[in-house]
Amino acid sequence: MRRKDREMPGEFALGVADRCLYAVLGLTGPDGGPYGVPVNIARDGDRVYFHSAVKGTKTDYMRRDDRVCLTCVGDVRIAGEEYTIKYESAILKGRAIEVTDKDEKVRALRMICEKYAPEHMDKFPGTVERSLNGTAVWRVDVSEATGKCNK
DSSP, rough: OOGGGGGOOHHHHHHHHHHHEEEEEEETTTTEEEEEEEOHHHHHOOOOOEESSSSSSSHHHHHHEEEEEEEEEEEEEEGGGGTEEEEEEEEEEEHHHHHHOOHEEEEEEEHHHHHHHHGGGGHHHHHHHHGGEEEEEEEEEEEEEEEEEEE
């Protein structure tokens, strides 16, 4: 990292992942080119979960090359008087693994729903029962977490 004065420890980076509204999942396409797509995430320790369609470009790319990167940005404030933006960010690198164990899959979906729709958890059991087979859940086992902050 060029700006060492803005570098933050790994635990800070994981906290940014917890607070961000979404992350951008970075993948490698079959031609070696980049592919990025926003995903809703929830974290459990050094594991980050997101849901997906069962089939599609994102799924195809992760099955071909499981190395991924999640970019998270949080607490953004434009500081126009300083010609800058105040922010916190994190880059999480790891390997994507499709979750096939039903209990882990339901647990991950529950974490995602608790993060994004906590006031509607009373509907979770019925919704997850109806949609479980048509929903893929992926886990990123984080091997590297770096953070940056400009406050």
